[in-house]
Amino acid sequence: MTATRLDGKALGQTMRAEVAAEVAARVAAGKSRPGLAAVIVGDNPASHVYVRNKHKACTDAGLATWVHTLPATTTQAELLALVARLNADPAVHGILVQLPLPKQIDEDAVLRAVTPAKDVDCFHPENVGLLAVGHPRYYPCTPHGVFHLLARNGFDPAGKEVVIVGRSNIVGKPLALMLAQKRTAANPAGGDATVTIAHTRTADLTAVCRRADILVAAAGVPRVVTPEMVRPGAVVVDVGTNSMDGKLVGDVHEGVAAVAAALSPVPGGVGPMTITMLLVNTLAAAEHIDG
Numbered sequence: 001m002t003a004t005r006l007d008g009k010a011l012g013q014t015m016r017a018e019v020a021a022e023v024a025a026r027v028a029a030g031k032s033r034p035g036l037a038a039v040i041v042g043d044n045p046a047s048h049v050y051v052r053n054k055h056k057a058c059t060d061a062g063l064a065t066w067v068h069t070l071p072a073t074t075t076q077a078e079l080l081a082l083v084a085r086l087n088a089d090p091a092v093h094g095i096l097v098q099l100p101l102p103k104q105i106d107e108d109a110v111l112r113a114v115t116p117a118k119d120v121d122c123f124h125p126e127n128v129g130l131l132a133v134g135h136p137r138y139y140p141c142t143p144h145g146v147f148h149l150l151a152r153n154g155f156d157p158a159g160k161e162v163v164i165v166g167r168s169n170i171v172g173k174p175l176a177l178m179l180a181q182k183r184t185a186a187n188p189a190g191g192d193a194t195v196t197i198a199h200t201r202t203a204d205l206t207a208v209c210r211r212a213d214i215l216v217a218a219a220g221v222p223r224v225v226t227p228e229m230v231r232p233g234a235v236v237v238d239v240g241t242n243s244m245d246g247k248l249v250g251d252v253h254e255g256v257a258a259v260a261a262a263l264s265p266v267p268g269g270v271g272p273m274t275i276t277m278l279l280v281n282t283l284a285a286a287e288h289i290d291g
């Protein structure tokens with residue numbers, strides 16, 4: 001078997017075109033143009049690549065966008081002052097503070113300073129709480145991207161065994177929450193799946209992963225998911241974006257393509273979907289804030 005490719009680049013483009021059409025219609029109707037402000041502190045090269053990609057995707061879809069680049073020596077007070085200014089700016093509907101932040105900055109304090117209505121990453125505890133009780137204001141971008149990459153390729157997670165490797169606050173944990181939840185009108189990306197979360201203390205990772213109909217790798221470790229961890233015919237989503245010898249690689253061993261029914265590539269899988277969901281959320285934020 002050679003796995004079907006879950007093409008996030010193509011699906012992301014399709015969904016970006018949908019956002020662009022809605023933005024154009026909204027602006028033509030005299031409403032506000034959705035705007036995203038991205039904040040990047042320091043000179044992590046990967047962060048600069050992502051922020052540049054986000055900026056271009058916003059521009060292409062007709063969103064207003066600003067990138068605030070601050071030096072690595074920025075103090076917490078300076079960063080909080082910028083966030084306060086963006087919170088108060090009526091042209092800004094979405095605020096993204098690129099992670100990770102330099103050591104002198106308390107990441108949690110900054111994420112909590114973003115006003116929840118503009119928190120298009122869904123990192124603020126109020127928004128995480130709304131997600132947890134099944135009434136999301138926004139879906140977090142990477143988990144939402146994974147949901148659409150599955151659902152729109154005909155792999156509805158409802159009733160399936162899902163195993164997620166990774167339990168971070170930005171990927172594994174919110175994805176597990178979403179996929180386990182009941183799908184309702186208020187929670188259309190509820191997965192109705194049976195979900196297992198694996199991590200570094202999981203006793204037998206191979207045995208746990210082999211239970212999966214849908215296996216999601218979000219560990220940040222190249223090739224951590226090997227072919228023997230995949231039940232033949234399973235669907236595998238690779239969230240990893242790791243830099244190895246100057247190359248971008250995922251968390252899934254290339255041999256998995258011979259075992260899985262479908263596999264998302266890196267690059268061109270979850271990454272472009274994440275950016276697309278950021279545009280979706282920025283449009284939703286403008287509707288939420290301005291009507």
Ligand SMILES: NC(=O)C1=CN([C@@H]2O[C@H](COP(=O)(O)OP(=O)(O)OC[C@H]3O[C@@H](n4cnc5c(N)ncnc54)[C@H](OP(=O)(O)O)[C@@H]3O)[C@@H](O)[C@H]2O)C=CC1
Pocket residue numbers: 142165166167168169170171172198199200201202205218219220221224239240241242270271274
């Ligand atoms: N494509 C995209 O849009 C995005 C991609 N990413 C990528 O996804 C990956 C994960 O990111 P993130 O969640 O932030 O990473 P974190 O480092 O915050 O979390 C990694 C998680 O994986 C678990 N883990 C690590 N190694 C193993 C292992 N050998 N076996 C089992 N579990 C393991 C950790 O377990 P424990 O909790 O026990 O330490 C932890 O829960 C990275 O490659 C990142 O670059 C991230 C965000 C968006």
Ligand SMILES: Nc1nc(=O)c2c([nH]1)NC[C@@H]1CN(c3ccc(C(=O)N[C@@H](CCC(=O)O)C(=O)O)cc3)C=[N+]21
Pocket residue numbers: 049050053096097098099100121141142241248266267268269270271272274275
């Ligand atoms: N506040 C915040 N929000 C985030 O959403 C966030 C963050 N911080 N910090 C870092 C992670 C990582 N992340 C990616 C986004 C796009 C790609 C992406 O588009 N990747 C392309 C390739 C990009 C390249 O060429 O390097 C692909 O996979 O095809 C990857 C990773 C968002 N993150």
Ligand SMILES: [Mg+2]
Pocket residue numbers: 101102103104105106107
């Ligand atoms: Mg820090």
